[in-house]
Amino acid sequence: MNPLSRRVRDARQKAGLSQGELARRAGVHPTYISHVERDRRTLGEDALARVAEVLGVSVAYLLDGEQAPDYRSAEDALVEARRLSRMGDAREAADVLAQVDLGGLDVDTAARVGLAHAEALDLAGDLEGSVEALERVCAQLIGARRYTQAAYSAMRIVMALTESADLHRAVARGEALLAQLPESVAGSDEVVRLESTIVWAYIARGDTTYARYRGRQLLAHTRRHGSARAVSSVHWNLAFIDDALGEPDSALAQLEAAIALAGADEIDRDLPRLRLDRALLLVSVDPPRAAEALADLDAAQTALEVGESQIELARADSVRSRAWLLLDDPAQAQHYAKRAVELLREGVRRDAASAHEALGDAMLAQRARTEAVKEYRSAAELLDMISSGRSAATLWRRIGDRLRVAGDEDERVVEAYGRALAAAGIRGVLPIPPRA
Numbered sequence: 001m002n003p004l005s006r007r008v009r010d011a012r013q014k015a016g017l018s019q020g021e022l023a024r025r026a027g028v029h030p031t032y033i034s035h036v037e038r039d040r041r042t043l044g045e046d047a048l049a050r051v052a053e054v055l056g057v058s059v060a061y062l063l064d065g066e067q068a069p070d071y072r073s074a075e076d077a078l079v080e081a082r083r084l085s086r087m088g089d090a091r092e093a094a095d096v097l098a099q100v101d102l103g104g105l106d107v108d109t110a111a112r113v114g115l116a117h118a119e120a121l122d123l124a125g126d127l128e129g130s131v132e133a134l135e136r137v138c139a140q141l142i143g144a145r146r147y148t149q150a151a152y153s154a155m156r157i158v159m160a161l162t163e164s165a166d167l168h169r170a171v172a173r174g175e176a177l178l179a180q181l182p183e184s185v186a187g188s189d190e191v192v193r194l195e196s197t198i199v200w201a202y203i204a205r206g207d208t209t210y211a212r213y214r215g216r217q218l219l220a221h222t223r224r225h226g227s228a229r230a231v232s233s234v235h236w237n238l239a240f241i242d243d244a245l246g247e248p249d250s251a252l253a254q255l256e257a258a259i260a261l262a263g264a265d266e267i268d269r270d271l272p273r274l275r276l277d278r279a280l281l282l283v284s285v286d287p288p289r290a291a292e293a294l295a296d297l298d299a300a301q302t303a304l305e306v307g308e309s310q311i312e313l314a315r316a317d318s319v320r321s322r323a324w325l326l327l328d329d330p331a332q333a334q335h336y337a338k339r340a341v342e343l344l345r346e347g348v349r350r351d352a353a354s355a356h357e358a359l360g361d362a363m364l365a366q367r368a369r370t371e372a373v374k375e376y377r378s379a380a381e382l383l384d385m386i387s388s389g390r391s392a393a394t395l396w397r398r399i400g401d402r403l404r405v406a407g408d409e410d411e412r413v414v415e416a417y418g419r420a421l422a423a424a425g426i427r428g429v430l431p432i433p434p435r436a
Contacts, residue, residue: 002039007062009037011055014108016145026050056144057106070104074113081116090123090310090346107144111137111153118156123310125346127164131157138177147181151190154178158197163311165350167205174198192222192230196237203237206393208244215241229270232261236274239281248285255281272300276316283322290326293319314343315351321358330365337362353382353395357402364406372406380416396420 012022012033019033026033028047035041043051043062052059060068077100084093097117102110114137121130134157141150154177161170178194185191195218202211219234239254255278262271275296282293297316304312317340324332337359344352360375380399400416 003065004043004062005037005039007057007065008033008043008051008055011057011062011106012037014146015055017054022051022054025054055106056146058104060104061106061109068104070101071109074100074105074109078113078116081120085120085123088310090120091126094120094124094126094129107140107146108149111141111146111149114140115153115156118160122160123346125349127160127349131160131164134160142180147185148188148190150177151181151185151188151194154181155190155194155197158194158201162197162201162204163349163351165204167201170201171198171205174201187222187225187230189227189230189233192218192226193233196233199237200240203240203244208241212238212241212245228261232258232270232274235261236270236277239277243281243284248281252278252281252285272303273312275300276304276312276319279316279319279323283319283326288326290323293323297323310343311349311351314340314355317343318351318355318358321362325358325361325365330362333365334359334362349382350395353379353399356382357395357398360402360406364402369406373403373408376402376406376408377412380412380419383419393420 012019015022017025019037020030023030023033026047027050032041032047033051036043048059048062052062058068058070060070065071077096081093081096084090084096094117097113097120100113102113105113114133118130118133118137121127121133134153138150138153138157141147141153154174157177158170158174161167161173174194175198178191178198181191181194196215199211199215199218202208202214215234215238219231219238222230222234235254235258239251239258242248242251242254255274259271259274259278262274279293279296279300282289282296297320300316304316317336321333321335321337321340324330324336337355340355341352341359344355356375356379360372360379363369363375364372376399379395380403383395383399396416397420400413400420403416404413
């Protein structure tokens with residue numbers, strides 16, 4: 001087949017268009033596209049431009065494919081950005097990708113570049129910039145009727161906004177983007193994962209009763225119409241709901257179901273993240289199961305390293321720190337907590353606050369009270385820049401407890417407890433108690 005004929009056919013199929021629909025929208029005879037794809041006719045200059053516009057690709061791509069200069073430049077940029085991210089230069093990686101001319105690329109390749117750009121901005125700590133990049137990608141994909149890919153981008157938007165604790169916006173944008181997707185893709189993995197992530201945002205915002213209702217509805221629907229992977233993602237988010245409602249055993253059961261449905265490939269991105277969340281629950285239950293948590297983290301470690309997400313690697317180190325502290329090895333706990341803090345040195349994240357908290361716990365266990373207070377205060381400073389919500393309230397309460405045990409000033413302890421109440425939506429100011 002002529003390369004041009006093949007590219008027209010492939011691009012048409014990606015766009016979800018019939019030959020007749022493409023011909024109608026491009027303003028050519030109904031049989032014209034059929035003849036082009038069978039290499040019986042060629043496309044004139046005007047018709048080529050109209051067909052390319054309808055398909056969401058460039059004329060250069062239809063003529064030269066991935067050998068076109070714009071495509072080679074984009075591929076070079078993706079390779080260079082990956083190298084820079086591996087070296088810890090996420091900001092430079094984002095700058096490289098920002099220079100790519102997306103106008104000469106088809107919508108799918110442009111989306112690859114845009115998603116990589118958003119990931120680099122995320123790693124650099126610029127969550128707002130990451131959301132802006134994802135919004136552009138999502139709008140382009142919806143416009144090109146790439147609905148399942150758009151659902152993935154929308155999921156990333158909700159995740160980024162939830163990570164930055166912009167919880168009301170996370171819920172609002174998630175619901176708005178979900179409403180833009182047609183019913184025809186409602187049962188796809190990507191759309192189910194988007195709705196599951198919206199449920200997660202409701203949990204983080206404190207709407208746990210509604211989240212449980214919505215999650216159970218979604219689970220029933222997905223069991224009837226979705227894949228095993230989609231059902232796994234719903235169980236995953238139901239685990240967060242049960243944990244938020246103080247039902248850790250039920251949360252663990254939900255995660256076990258999610259792991260069983262996720263498959264057996266440890267390199268699969270979902271499975272190591274599921275193991276990471278299970279490890280976090282195992283160090284939080286009463287009594288804690290620290291050895292099991294470390295086993296889960298060991299099983300997930302290789303895949304996490306292959307995925308190269310500094311956030312997930314740091315989260316794993318924070319959980320390792322807590323597990324080793326439970327096993328009465330504060331030196332190991334300190335080692336992993338320090339590594340987590342270093343991985344999250346850029347930007348403002350709830351995970352960074354948790355890493356400083358873990359390091360403070362390790363220092364306190366070694367009777368280094370001054371160093372422990374310093375780490376707890378660092379955690380408090382990070383939390384101070386995060387919006388309110390149930391999870392923020394929980395962290396503030398823990399920081400208040402830690403500062404009190406470490407012997408910090410009463411004013412700081414009371415301030416932390418006051419912030420916990422405020423984050424939970426409880427008004428009022430706690431009075432500073434008189435000193436003895």
